[in-house]
Amino acid sequence: MARIVVALGGNALGNTPGEQIEAVRHTADSLVELIGNGHEIIMAHGNGPQVGMINLAFETAAQSDETPEMPFPECGAMSQGYIGYHLQNAIQEKMAERGIAKNCATVITQVVVDKEDQAFKSPSKPVGSFYSREEAEALKEEKGYQMVEDAGRGYRRVVPSPLPVDIVEKDVISSMVDKGELVIACGGGGIPVVEEQGRYRGVPAVIDKDFASEKLAEELEADFLMILTAVDRVALNFATPEEEPLTEVDVEKAREYCEQGHFAPGSMLPKMKAAIKFAESRPGREALIPSLEKARDGLKGQTGTRIVAGS
Amino acid sequence: MARIVVALGGNALGNTPGEQIEAVRHTADSLVELIGNGHEIIMAHGNGPQVGMINLAFETAAQSDETPEMPFPECGAMSQGYIGYHLQNAIQEKMAERGIAKNCATVITQVVVDKEDQAFKSPSKPVGSFYSREEAEALKEEKGYQMVEDAGRGYRRVVPSPLPVDIVEKDVISSMVDKGELVIACGGGGIPVVEEQGRYRGVPAVIDKDFASEKLAEELEADFLMILTAVDRVALNFATPEEEPLTEVDVEKAREYCEQGHFAPGSMLPKMKAAIKFAESRPGREALIPSLEKARDGLKGQTGTRIVAGS
Numbered sequence: 001m002a003r004i005v006v007a008l009g010g011n012a013l014g015n016t017p018g019e020q021i022e023a024v025r026h027t028a029d030s031l032v033e034l035i036g037n038g039h040e041i042i043m044a045h046g047n048g049p050q051v052g053m054i055n056l057a058f059e060t061a062a063q064s065d066e067t068p069e070m071p072f073p074e075c076g077a078m079s080q081g082y083i084g085y086h087l088q089n090a091i092q093e094k095m096a097e098r099g100i101a102k103n104c105a106t107v108i109t110q111v112v113v114d115k116e117d118q119a120f121k122s123p124s125k126p127v128g129s130f131y132s133r134e135e136a137e138a139l140k141e142e143k144g145y146q147m148v149e150d151a152g153r154g155y156r157r158v159v160p161s162p163l164p165v166d167i168v169e170k171d172v173i174s175s176m177v178d179k180g181e182l183v184i185a186c187g188g189g190g191i192p193v194v195e196e197q198g199r200y201r202g203v204p205a206v207i208d209k210d211f212a213s214e215k216l217a218e219e220l221e222a223d224f225l226m227i228l229t230a231v232d233r234v235a236l237n238f239a240t241p242e243e244e245p246l247t248e249v250d251v252e253k254a255r256e257y258c259e260q261g262h263f264a265p266g267s268m269l270p271k272m273k274a275a276i277k278f279a280e281s282r283p284g285r286e287a288l289i290p291s292l293e294k295a296r297d298g299l300k301g302q303t304g305t306r307i308v309a310g311s
Numbered sequence: 312m313a314r315i316v317v318a319l320g321g322n323a324l325g326n327t328p329g330e331q332i333e334a335v336r337h338t339a340d341s342l343v344e345l346i347g348n349g350h351e352i353i354m355a356h357g358n359g360p361q362v363g364m365i366n367l368a369f370e371t372a373a374q375s376d377e378t379p380e381m382p383f384p385e386c387g388a389m390s391q392g393y394i395g396y397h398l399q400n401a402i403q404e405k406m407a408e409r410g411i412a413k414n415c416a417t418v419i420t421q422v423v424v425d426k427e428d429q430a431f432k433s434p435s436k437p438v439g440s441f442y443s444r445e446e447a448e449a450l451k452e453e454k455g456y457q458m459v460e461d462a463g464r465g466y467r468r469v470v471p472s473p474l475p476v477d478i479v480e481k482d483v484i485s486s487m488v489d490k491g492e493l494v495i496a497c498g499g500g501g502i503p504v505v506e507e508q509g510r511y512r513g514v515p516a517v518i519d520k521d522f523a524s525e526k527l528a529e530e531l532e533a534d535f536l537m538i539l540t541a542v543d544r545v546a547l548n549f550a551t552p553e554e555e556p557l558t559e560v561d562v563e564k565a566r567e568y569c570e571q572g573h574f575a576p577g578s579m580l581p582k583m584k585a586a587i588k589f590a591e592s593r594p595g596r597e598a599l600i601p602s603l604e605k606a607r608d609g610l611k612g613q614t615g616t617r618i619v620a621g622s
Contacts, residue, residue, distance in 0.1 A: 016379035053379070054389070057372035064375065065440075067368045068327035074393055078365070081392025082385055084419045085502055085513075092479065093510040105483040106419040108395045129376075168403065172416040172492055179486055191396055199404040202396075 002223040003040040003177070004299070006031060007213035007274075009228065010046030010188065012292055013083060015053070020086050027228075028090035030295040035182065036098055037296070042177055043087065044216055046209040047079040047188030054078050055128045072127065072159060073191045073202030080108050080187035087184050095182075104182040110168040110200055111190025111207050111215070117162035125161045125206045130154030160205045164190065164215040168200060174220055186212045210274035218281050224299070225278040225285075227271045228292040234272065234305040236262045248301075250310040251276045275307040283309060313534040314351040314488070315610070317342060318524035318585075320539065321357030321499070323603055324394060326364070331397050338539075339401035341606040346493065347409055348607070353488055354398060355527055357520040358390040358499030365389050366439045383438065383470060384502050384513030391419055391498035398495050406493075415493040421479040421511055422501025422518050422526070428473035436472045436517045441465030471516045475501065475526040479511060485531055497523045521585035529592050535610070536589040536596075538582045539603040545583065545616040547573045559612075561621040562587045586618040594620060 014023045031041055054075045061067035070078075084106025091104045123146045131139065136147040136155030150156045167173070167190065176183045189207030193200035210227055217225040233245035236257060249257070254276050263269040275287030287307040290298025298304035325334045342352055365386045372378035381389075395417025402415045434457045442450065447458040447466030461467045478484070478501065487494045500518030504511035521538055528536040544556035547568060560568070565587050574580040586598030598618040601609025609615030 017382055017385050018379075056376070057368045057378045057381075060376055060378065061368035061371035065367070065371055067364060067371065068329075070368075071328055074328050074396065077392040077396035078389035079392070081388040081390070081395070081419055084392070085385070085388035085421070088419065088480075089421065089504070089511055089513075096509055103480070103483045105480045108392055108399065108417040108419070110396070110400065169399075169414070169416045172414045172487065175490055175492075176483065176487065181483055181486075193400070198407055200400055202400075 001038045001040065002299075003042070003220065004034065004224040004226050005042045005044060005213055005217035005220065005222045006295070007209055007225070007227045008043065008045040008292070010048040010050055010209070012228065012230070013045070013050060015049055020083070024086045024090040025093070027292060028087070028094040030292060031091060032094040032098060032100065033296050034299065035095065035100055035102065039299070040177065041182055042173070042216065042220060042222065043182065043184045044186040044209060044213040045083055045087070045184070045188070047076065047083060050083055051075050051079040051188055052127060059129055071202065072204035073193070076188050076191045077108060080106065080191070083187055084184050091182060102180060102182055104184070106184040106187070107169055107173055107176070109173070109185045109187065109190045110193045111164045111186060111212055112166040112168060112200065113162035113192050113194060113203070113205060113207060114165050115194045117160070119160040119162040119205070123158040123160040125159050126150050126156040127159055127206065128157050130156055161208055162192065162205055164207050164212045167215060167219055168193065170219045173216070177220055186216050208270045210270040214274040214278045217278055223285065225275065225287045226295065226298065227275060227287065227289050228295060229268070229271065229289055230291060232291050232294060232303050234263070234268060234289050238262070238268070246305045248306040248308060250308055251280045252310045254307055272307070279307045279309050285309070312349045312351065313610070314353070314531065315345065315535040315537050316353045316355060316524055316528035316531065316533045317606070318520055318536070318538045319354065319356040319603070321359040321361055321520070323539065323541070324356070324361060326360055331394070332401070335397045335401040336404070338603060339398070339405040341603060342402060343405040343409060343411065344607050345610065346406065346411055346413065350610070351488065352493055353484070353527065353531060353533065354493065354495045355497040355520060355524040356394055356398065356495070356499070358387065358394060361394055362386050362390040362499055363438060370440055382513065383515035384504070387499050387502045388419060391417065391502070394498055395495050402493060413491060413493055415495070417495040417498070418480055418484055418487070420484070420496045420498065420501045421504045422475045422497060422523055423477040423479060423511065424473035424503050424505060424514070424516060424518060425476050426505045428471070430471040430473040430516070434469040434471040436470050437461050437467040438470055438517065439468050441467055472519055473503065473516055475518050475523045478526060478530055479504065481530045484527070488531055497527050519581045521581040525585040525589045528589055534596065536586065536598045537606065537609065538586060538598065538600050539606060540579070540582065540600055541602060543602050543605065543614055545574070545579055545600050549573070549579070557616045559617040559619060561619055562591045563621045565618050583618070590618045590620050596620070
């Protein structure tokens, strides 16, 4: 029996509530199979499209009626509730189907970041709507937003993507896991907070869900960090004639591949970096990057990419 | 030391994120004082203004851009994340200030209602925006919404307000409370779900937070149900020259007052009904209805209204 933190991408959750309900039932199937095999699962997930949708809805509504503006951390908290509800509902259903008597619940999670993180100096993560150059200038002026031109489609606000330093609710999560409960936590990488005069204050930022999941896996002393993706295996020279899928790679080699630019930033690169960090955090720990569909086979080593400590 | 389920009204949380942050710090002060005195607190809360705001933002955005429509249960789940984040953040801060080493976290909570509940036949709870008669007719036609004229201000959608039957995450919440953690649960009365072919399906409805809190208090075998309100005491003939504040009342008398129409539906009436239900659920249980500011004195019997089982 292994303890496994499973990280699910926000893109795998669809773009509407209906799509999300379908997607989570599918995900729940894979996860509950792992649970049926005796493993302990802790679930983390992304929220890119979902927090974008929530943010956009409030931005749009704030323009045309008395809806207040909704800060980014609060939008993230909403996405944790929204996605967590669907996930726990689907997992509860699939466990009941298999006669697994386990509880499942979502814990709203704040993740601490360092105020001095370099990311705050160069915000890079686009969020919310597209604006014209004039609108972008106005937002910069009025609200102090950082705006960038995004791939010819207009201007967007960018927020920093700092690294996770600590998980505020880690002890709660840990004792729930020790009790045998399936916990959904760190949704969207967690609500980013900084420590300030003895309190945690939410900041407009996005913590990469791969790094937050890695932090969670370390805190929970997990055996495996499993980062689900859309392809069967991580590949070198992805989408070229020289594409070469990776079955198992040690952290030194993996780091080399990262430096050689084999992995796309915002996609496979953070997954590989989080995998490396976890694999070298303590002897015996491994990271796995299989496809969502083949999570079970990934754990057995039949598919996916395994990232292991060097010998 | 007593175990106390505290129910906080959504109206006490303000109408904007900024107002809510202020409000919860104030609430946290009162609660943490009770904890400092050795009591176990479980926190439930309403979400009327907040879920209304979220629902409205999505309705508005869905009209003017590609934002999907957001079903009512999903809006409720978002409100649990949004309010829970602020509450746990403020409570964590206040506990740290007083050197109380306790964990605090929000659990996303689904509450089961009966498909056959009479409330589904006569939806009564207004939600979301105001519409013209023509718009209301169109929504009735297109989406099957029930619409009513609301106090001369236009037409609004009404959803049913069924009674809570069960709390899906009760075992998780219970074991967290047993571990000494401060849990925030059943936000907005819980996400309403019905049981259907072995799964829980979200339904557009609003469960009264007073009844959900009462159910939670019974499940957790609490000693007290404390329903916070805006006035110092429940009163007979409220806001008339004959106003008479109630200090202590037994369930028989309380029921009589309810029948005599002393308490406003949607305001003090559900609080009294939930209080009666809890006080008579088991010998020794009491319900308290003090003001938010005087929660501590309410527990000591120095203020508020006490509802006790008859002799």
